[in-house]
Amino acid sequence: MIYLDYQATTPLAPEALAAMLPWLETQHANPHAAHRAGRQAKAAVEVARDRIAAAMPAGGAPSFTSGATEALNWAIKGTTGPIVTLATEHAAVLDTVAAEARRGRAVVVLPVGRDGLVDLDRAAAAIRPGTGLVAAMLVNNEIGVIQPVAAIAALAQAAGAVMLCDAVQGYGRVALPADCDLMAMSAHKLHGPKGIGALWMRDGLSLEPLLHGGGQERAGRSGTLSPALCAGFGAAATLIAAEDADHVARLWARAVERLDGWTINGSVTQRYRGNLNVRRNGLDVARLMSECRDVAFSAGSACASGSGRPSHVLRAIGLSDGEARSSIRIGFGRYTTADELLAGLDAIVAAAARQGLA
Structure with a gap:
């Protein structure tokens, strides 16, 4: 299997697995217990927290959650006042905002x-004094476009609003904006384990709890933490490096060359290059995926790809239903080799050619 679906999830880093194993095999204490074994487990959690925070802006700290969905729900439901967000946000934001509405x-x-980018003049007109929360995704999970979150955060700050950044696809891949108040992250998007994420919160900011109970985690989040998952997340965070970006840029150039004649969805310049969302008008994507069973890629975001509905992100950038349904997402990163990528793309191109779309 050639794996080209890095936006859905990334392969677990060997270093993350190694950090987790002791807490799965021999060290099972509750990190919220007061005895020595519990304190050792808590120390492992705090080491992981520090490692994750090292890549974050100064003046805040991450609280562990079960994943980015919980983090985003907590950030939105834990604040008050009118909300301003973007049409291309993840469902975890849009559906939660709709519930609040x-x-x-x-x-x-x-x-x-x-191009998938918000117009900052329209944003400035909408983000007025009295706005409670502004929510914007840094790197779009479907088309890879990088929103001008720093500029949006400045508008939020001027209006006295709380700024939430969905940094799930951006953390470890692109520079994080410094002026946000809340940032959501997910370990499995950066070669960590599934089932754990974090909500970074600026010092001095408080949120209403989403989960009530023991209040074990900082900022009042309730629930017993897994030292194994925390350790894996922390280890993955230490692997963030510039060479990943350089490797991805080289793969992008090869991929664009191989997909000559395909149209890139969204901005070509202002995007994370490990996300290649492309279309060929008339392409039968279901047939394409059936004929390319040994290549893992996506017809859309993983959380919505089974719905049968055209992507709300592709519709939001002006594509017709037909164009949206003729689009695929190819994702690659740290462990993707050039030979694997080109072999996968060759299979996709050949399958498309059998549909008369060479």
Whole structure:
């Protein structure tokens, strides 16, 4: 199997697995217990927290969660006041915002252009004094476009609003904006384990709890933490390095060359290059995926790809239903070799040619 679906999840780093194993095999103490074994487990959790925080802006710290979905729900439901967000946000944001709207909270969902980027003048008009929360994704999970989050955060700050950044696809891949108040992350998007994420919170900010109980985690999040998952997340965070970006840029150049004649969805310049969302008009994607069973790629975001609905992100950038349904997402990164990528793309191109789309 050639794996080209890095936006859905990334392969577990060997270093992350090694960090987890002791806490799965021989060290099983509850990190919230007061005895020596519990204190040792807690120390492992705090080491992991520090490693994750090292790549974050100064003046805040991450609280562990079960994943980015919980982190985003907590950030949105834990704040008050009108919300401004973007039409291309992840469902974990848009669905939570919609739930808040049903409870009477005012919501503005800003459109994006054909390039997938928000118009900052429209954002400035919407983010006014009295706005409670502004939510924007740093790197889009479907098309890889990098939003101008720093500029959006400046607008939020000027309006007195809390700025939430969905940094799930950006953490460890692109520079993080310094002026956000909340950032959501997920370990399995950066070669860590599934089942753990974090919500970074600026010092001095408080949120209403999403989960009530023992309040074990900082900032009041309840639930017993897994030292194994925390250790794996922390180990993965220490592997963030510039050489990943250089490797991805080289793969991108090879991929674009091999997919000559395909159209790239979203901005070609302002994007993370490990995400290649492309289309060929008339392409039968279901047939393509059936004929390329030895290549793992996506017809859309993993959480919605089984719904049968065209991608809301591709529709938001102005694609027709037909164009959206003729698009695929190819994701690659640290462990992808050039030979693997080109072999996978050759299989995709050949399958498309059998549909008369050479």
